[in-house]
Amino acid sequence: MNICMIGIDHSTAGVKIREQFSFTALQAERAMQIINRQPGVRGCVLLSTCNRMELYVSMDPCGISLPELLGKIRPFTGQEQEFKSYFKIRTSLEAVRHLFYLAAGQKSKIFGEDQILTQIKEAIRKARELNCTDTLLEVLFRQAITAGKEVKTKAPAAHGNVSAVHSALAAIEKKGFECKGKKCLVIGNGQMGKLAAETLRDAGALVTVTVRQYRSGIVEIPKGCDRIHYGERYEHVPFCDLILSATVSPNLTIRKEQLMQAREGHCRKQIFIDLAVPRDMEEEIAQLEGVTLYDIDAFQNEALREELCARKAAAEQILELKLAEFKDWYECRDFIPRIRQVGGQAAEEICWRMGRVTGGLQQSQQEQVTELLKESAQKVVDKMLFALRDELEPEELLRCLEILERIRY
Known part of the structure; x- marks a missing residue:
């Protein structure tokens, strides 16, 4: 099976390491185009989220190595040994199984989270748009997404929405922080930012969202939230109890020096939550008096409850059946041209x-x-032969085709 992947995630590397291998949407597009031009590469898909970066490649057996491919888009010359332990290489069925379980939220830091499925859909959509996929990757991702959807429907990991935002707020509430009536600033109005604002609003917080002015017109924010221009964020920060940043920008949204100046004369205790990768907030702000800083790695997933363990077992049963279907397709895919030729x-x-x-x-x-x-x-004969393909073992189907191919019409 000529499918392989190389990746780094929360299980092997902290955010300091992961952010060096994260890609913005534009960077991911350029990276896939570079990878797809390499010798032996038939197609590729790059998945980059706050918790992981994974490169899936369909390639010839004797093609360029995965570390070499990664080096084409994110060079780490002289640091190979330092970073080697952080990366995981999976090939053949191991890579396939990993993607199926990932799509179902079984590999996420927050077990069963909902966002990863959307992120995988977007990754394959963008790769397809750039003509960077082949049939193997298309079928693999389509079936993995289908499997993920079935798990979400038949074996959901938990009641309600599960995301990094919900996990973060649940963690600080356990530490004694109550959202109701608190002033909160959300920096970023993308998917994660909107979810954060809505979650805080629903918890009774007074939420303000930063927005940038775009030529396309008015920027929508969650209902019930106030807005300020992104450039005014430091003026607003001193009056907030919680500041959460979740942007996709490679630039810092909160720096120590500017924050120190903005907070001068203010003694309010504040919580800063950075859910971005690369990080939005300079880690040195934690040195300031009254500031408590959390990054995405601070919110560890809680131990699985008994109910969750049962759902996990149900998810595995679904995924293994879906994996068997993909394996059957893969083993029989070379028979399709021969079936059509006989027909x-x-x-x-x-x-x-x-x-x-x-x-x-x-x-x-x-x-x-x-x-x-x-x-x-042609249709009648194809229908009969494809029915045989679905019922017979690959060896039996091959024998049938060989007999039919020897018939001289």
Whole structure:
């Protein structure tokens, strides 16, 4: 199976390391185009989220190595040994199984989280848009997404929405922070920022969201929240109890020096939550008096409850069945051209024999009837052979095809 992946995630590396291998949407596009031009590469998909970066590649067996490929888009010359332990390489069925379980939220830091499935959909959509996929990757990701959806429906990991935002707020509430009535600033109005604002609002907080002015018109924010321009954030920070940043920008949104100046004369205790990768907040702000800083790695997933363990087992059962379906497709995919060739030969034979019956027709009518006969015969034979493919073991199907191919029409 000529599918492999190289990746780094929360289980092997902290945010300091992961952020060095994160990609913005534009960077990911450029990276896939570079990878796809490399010798032996048939297709690629790059998945980059706050908790992981994974590069999936369909390639020839003797193609360029995965570390070399990664080096083409994120060079780490002289640091190979330092970073080697952080990366995981998976090949063949191991890579396939990993993606299926990932799509179902089984590999996430927050077990069963909902966002990863959307992120995988977006990754394959963008790769397809850039003509960076092949049939193997298309089928793999399509079936993995289907499996993930089925797990979400039949074996949901938990009640309600599960995300980094919900996990973060649940953690600080356990530490005694109550959202109700608190002034909160959310920096970032993207998918994660909107979710954070909505979650804080629903918890009774007074939420303000930063926005940037775009030429496309008015920027929408969650209902019930106030807005300020992104450039005014430091003026607003001193009056907030909680400041949460979740942007996709490679630039820092909160720096120590500017924060220190903004907070001068203010003694309010404040919580700063940074859910971005790369990080939005300079880690040195934690040195300031009254500031408590959390990054995304601070919110460890809680131990699985008994109910969650049962759901995990149900999810595994679904995923293993879906994996078997993909494996069957992969093992039989090379038979498809041969099945269609046999069907075509049978159709030609039928048309030749029916020629005796249609010989009295005008040439145009005869051609039309012949074409209809050929098309119908091809469909009938294909249907029978594909039914055999679905029922027989690959070895048995191969034997049937070999016998049919020896028939001289």
